[in-house]
Amino acid sequence: MLTYSLENTNGLPIYKYLYECIKHDILLGTLQAGEKLPSKRRFAEHLKISIITVENAYAQLIAEGYLYTVEKSGYFVSHIEKMPPAEKKHAPLPEKTTEISYFLDFKTNHISEENFPHATLSRLMRNALSEKDGLLRPLAYNGVKELRDAIAGYLRDFREIHVASEQIVIGAGTEFLYNLIIQLLGRDKTYAVENPGFQKIAKIYELNNIRFRYVDIDRAGLSVQKLREEETEVIHISPTHHYPTGIVMPIQRRQELLRWASEREDRYIIEDDYDSEFRFSGHPIPPMLNIDTHGKVIYMNTFSKSIAPAVRISYMILPPALLEKYRATMSFYSCTVSGFDQYMLAKFIGEGYFERHLNRMKTLYRTKRDTVIEAIEKSKFANKVTILEENAGLHFLMRLDTKTPDQEIVRRAAEVGIRLSFLSEYTHEPTPNDAHVLVINYSGIDTDKLDEGIRRLEEIL
């Protein structure tokens, strides 16, 4: 009779070990298709184990299809392909090359960590997690009502944006929301992105096999003249503070674009208002949404800039007709942000912490920007640079008076531990006109390292 030594089971329960032994023999072909196995009782006696142990092993093998039963006859080996047992080890795959650690990084959009409201968020999260009611239920497509209400209230009180909280759809980051918008507006459209602009948008369209084009910007933002050169249905713009140029789109251009959109039913404008909170003088620029009388603007914003990049909560505001369509065709999607995160953020906004946090961060960023600009203006290369900035946002431009190619400067800076990026990196098919303009992302840098960083830049510039 079939015999296995059960003295050393490698810490497995005996039924499990017996199951493994039999499975192993079936896969290797030692036990052949159609072969009859001992009855539970006889096998148990033979192996000096309990009948229930054999029964459990057989049950698992039957569940997985290795054995089958014939009533009143017994247990038989199934007809299966012989194969080596499952491998226990996979060759470890190297992690994607981790990013080089720079002494000072002017490229990555980090945030200042100084003022992160750890304690408040911890407390609000604890509240959210203990508010059992509703916390565990499946989420609606558009997110938790409390959060949508809090966002609508914040927009009304601090941004003069008046929308119904039902128009808001919460999602795990704007990149994810773009994927939804493509599904909402359709793949048969031509999409346009700003050139230069935020490169990820184009990548997302590419991965979605969407027809898209780059439309050049001029001093007022996306050029309507260029836009009209080819059939286009959907444009993606950041009129409040264009990335990376920082251009604020004036009211005329906004009106022109809205007029363009209102000429045809399937034209839409995606307004990305990603860092509109950080305007250092006056009040925030009102979004195009506010002058959209034809339901043409999909407004988006995110908490990645205003709280932290690791907070994956964004939202879009849909005009009523698109909302209807969304509900009809896409509301089967669950919201992608965990319920407790949404309750936490609802309280963070609703109880006024968000606005206070923004004010603190605005002060911090303004000071940081001033410190960076002052250090540049005091540096030995001060006479070789022109700073272009709009008193807003978490980056500014700096034109270099140089003949050295951008790539070469990036390389030399990296050698001394400084990460730089040029406008040309954000431009599709850059021309010589796009050269020599640095994009300085200052929000995440450690100002204690600034003097040393500038000294190193002095060496190479």
Added chain:
Amino acid sequence: MLTYSLENTNGLPIYKYLYECIKHDILLGTLQAGEKLPSKRRFAEHLKISIITVENAYAQLIAEGYLYTVEKSGYFVSHIEKMPPAEKKHAPLPEKTTEISYFLDFKTNHISEENFPHATLSRLMRNALSEKDGLLRPLAYNGVKELRDAIAGYLRDFREIHVASEQIVIGAGTEFLYNLIIQLLGRDKTYAVENPGFQKIAKIYELNNIRFRYVDIDRAGLSVQKLREEETEVIHISPTHHYPTGIVMPIQRRQELLRWASEREDRYIIEDDYDSEFRFSGHPIPPMLNIDTHGKVIYMNTFSKSIAPAVRISYMILPPALLEKYRATMSFYSCTVSGFDQYMLAKFIGEGYFERHLNRMKTLYRTKRDTVIEAIEKSKFANKVTILEENAGLHFLMRLDTKTPDQEIVRRAAEVGIRLSFLSEYTHEPTPNDAHVLVINYSGIDTDKLDEGIRRLEEIL
């Protein structure tokens, strides 16, 4: 000279009120294009306010493009389209009809809330939020290493799944991961879904304009014979516990499908292991991933079932070749799960809470299932039903001996407050053979209401 009464500014700062007044007049055409505005000094004197107040108002109007300056000449009204000022109110949109509240709901996949580890999660979240280092930095495409390591460790220790943590990609829910998989595998492929099956998958393919087909299942799961009838590249299956039939795919069928996949380079199998944790006897069924020697299986799982639907954390395991492709083309996407959620879950799994929670839930669900089945077997309609179940998962099937159409039974049950769903709802083009089989989702029901619920069903069955 231009005059505004600044006595009542509606609580606005004076500069803001003045800005609003001028903007209003420009938009209405009262101030015309090219018109010159008073100098800051004269306007300030006239309105009896400070020069800086006028300056701030002008600065904001310039920033938004309503005014322009001519050096040494002054401030002029821009040429813009006349339009009514932004509306302050939007007609409120009705919320999507909220779901009817049922006395007892056998359709929705709720979970039992009894054992939700609020306190543990709160504590771990507090730890995560105070672990400042790295918390705020942008997330890598595949998620936080700590969480991927914890999942790989859990899979190794409790599921005998041996993968490198680098193969794991974290995402905000499996629906989102499907959208990524489509982008990874390509839109030029034909995808297949199980029929009957989880209907959302087909909807996602539809919204993505992806060619897909329904492939019938037989008693062993997806039929390879049917699959081979048409060119197909990617199949989506749930071999461990098919939804809604509960079928466990036997080893033979798994081998056949893997053989089908290995015949062509562009064929892949998406293995959805969504409720594999809840097997009530023996140990979990090993996934197809474990016998995949050709890198053909993309394994997915979620914490929505094992922790709560409102926890939007899922993951997929990519075979090495697809991982390479993902890194090359899709790693610009930020991970969609917030950093602190990932750190929290990493600790929840890594410190053994997850396994303990699963064991508690398994016991709870088994008891619940037994209670429901017992109540049915004691009911007046016991002789009219046959229960079909696999000792696993959070639902079972119940065949009704009736001639009444499924829809009619659903309607009658709803009238007495009971929500039912039939297998035919999960079937594309159902045939008479698919009729009269109820899908009983018992995991979220309140067993205190069971007796009354059964009594009501007795009335209508």
